[in-house]
Amino acid sequence: MIFIKRNARGEVIAVSREPVACDNLEAGGWEVANSDEPEVVAFCCLITESANPLSPSDLGLVRVLEDLIDLLIDRAVIRFTDLPPAAQAKLMERRGTREAMHRLGSFDDTGDVL
Template sequence: MPDKHPNPNPLSETDASLARVTEDLINLLVERGVIRFTDLPQAAQDKLLARQQTRSHLANSLRLLSDEGEDGLL
């Protein structure tokens, strides 16, 4: 089956990694007291919190799967 997008946008290939860099940069600036989290627009705060919660949930899920593999018990 032929690819529907023979010439994908080269910038779209880096969007996910750049989003993570931006997120890490914001966290660093907040940790160092350069900016306050509440200085960010509400929409940005909501998106960052949602990503943080999703990442935490995924990490917990992976930890449970890893623990289950060790002795078969949760």
């Protein structure tokens, strides 16, 4: 269970995992919410991105690293089995998802999602 506070426009402006110290949550402007509510997720993503200036480039870098790993394997610099089992599983999962999306036509000519 989490607690959120909204501004006058009803937008989430604060999130807390801990109960807020006041006798009446509503009197303090706080309400109970689920962590999977879209407004809560959006607020938490906004905070995470502003707290870490590298966040916006992280997804692009993941794709670069995947391509680099594939290149190293293709050139026999490393073997897929040289990677830790957890890394192998993640790469296989992403490859499977990428192939499924490609079959559905969700990629452009560069391999990026449209």
